[in-house]
Amino acid sequence: MCFVQIVVLAGGTGGARFLRGVRAAAPEAEITVVVNTGDDVTMHGLRICPDLDTVMYTLGGGIDEERGWGRAGESWTVKAELAAYDADPSWFGLGDRDLATHLIRTRMLDAGYPLSAVTTALAVRWQPGVTLIPMSDQRVETHVVVPDPETGRQRAIHFQEWWVRHRAAPDPSGFVQVGVDAARPAPGVTEAFASADAVLLAPSNPVVSIGTILGVPGVREALLGSRGRIVGVSPIVGGAVVRGMADRCLPVLGIEVSAEGVGRHYGARSDGGLLDAWLVAPDDRADVPGVDVRQVPLLMSSPEATANLARAALDAVGV
């Protein structure tokens, strides 16, 4: 028996919700998710992988649906205690339930297990119904080049500090993937692309989620070598982000904040880019030469709407 094999590139909340749609739209498929780990960070000695956890909790039924990250029914006792000790940093959302995941991950990494093996072990509890793989077992941490508020001089701060602490307020002049030169695709990534019947780019941040995954040496080549067709879903609807802060990231790379801008940034596969197909919202138009642009409802406002979006993505690549 041979199941359809689908690979999805995903970041955090938007990618995780999209994946629920893919799972619903193709319940018989073998779905492999290559997850961005550029947001990963070590806080209070704990190794935290926000996107991996968001996908795992979302697909495993443990996510806080309203926030879109962290655990449902979360409490914040440890965070308050750390603050009472004046232990920096205090701005990161370190929940008590979430913390157990970080403890196990940190302990396993310290024992020498690679992140991909840790991810598999954690997923045993959550049974996400997909195969979760970090983009790389090596650390690749996104840093953001921003002006120092006091001196005005450019400096690179961790993505989480920019995103969570400063709410993406300082204008970035660039993004740096610290460690990317030594990174390799995690075990399973290249193989998944090779056997994929379809590759989906989730409506995640094109710069600091999808872009970070594609920045790992070997990933882009493996992706383009896939025998399956590649479809992307625009994270921009009506010239604005549906969620997150892609509108703060795209201009840094000179990309227009529009469905067309992101589509052209990804580019046509026939022309050295990535896309065979590109999904944009019904009211958006996008001229991306060489790419099958389709207008479909993009808002993941209900499980049905999300499944329909995923179905449209799979239709666009003939699966």
Added chain:
Amino acid sequence: MCFVQIVVLAGGTGGARFLRGVRAAAPEAEITVVVNTGDDVTMHGLRICPDLDTVMYTLGGGIDEERGWGRAGESWTVKAELAAYDADPSWFGLGDRDLATHLIRTRMLDAGYPLSAVTTALAVRWQPGVTLIPMSDQRVETHVVVPDPETGRQRAIHFQEWWVRHRAAPDPSGFVQVGVDAARPAPGVTEAFASADAVLLAPSNPVVSIGTILGVPGVREALLGSRGRIVGVSPIVGGAVVRGMADRCLPVLGIEVSAEGVGRHYGARSDGGLLDAWLVAPDDRADVPGVDVRQVPLLMSSPEATANLARAALDAVGV
């Protein structure tokens, strides 16, 4: 101005309560506490120092008074989550509030700070009103030799596993201080003894608390070199332990479970032992040659009773 200097050797709950009495009985004194770290353990990657924390929380107003260990108003979210992951061990009482202390300690130790410096840093929050010093910056972990329940063969398990997991049920045939050969007194221990006007042995477990401290090479010599007199408080009242499981430990070393038995085990300072004075309960009698044995109420049933006990101890050594 010159304050009276008092050094107390202490374990966990009983020692911590006794210290509240000493602080109340001698509010002007400089009190240094040398704390047992033989119970210390690493769980889920966190370095846990039960006796140091019990003393710190008790004197700092954060202790759970009823349990006698851990934080007041404690919650157990992380513990439940770790159990949901089937992460061993699940039998240790790892509270959410308490966990923040362990996180900071672990992070500082990993950064290279010695345990004594970590203890000083944590105490900034708690302001215990005494100087807390771990007996040693080196790891000295008490292991208990017990028969394996399946094979019957003797094996050494960590003290916490015997004490907390098995509730001290298997009969021990010995105690082993793993790491003791390489241990030295922590900075400040030897100096505190040298300048002490009085040394108090708290009514802590004579084997696995006081005995463990005395087992660190150099501690016993420093203690005996003190110009101050040494008084001990019996943890045994009426032939039974007031608290804890000293009655499970004393027979292993051939010590009678009585105020006299423990007094003779510590021995007279004039005869190569430790004690100048020994406090026993009013209904107990103890013949310890060469030692000033005094009968005083030992039950720390109220702050006043505890302060009176401490006052009697200080009186016995002329402070």
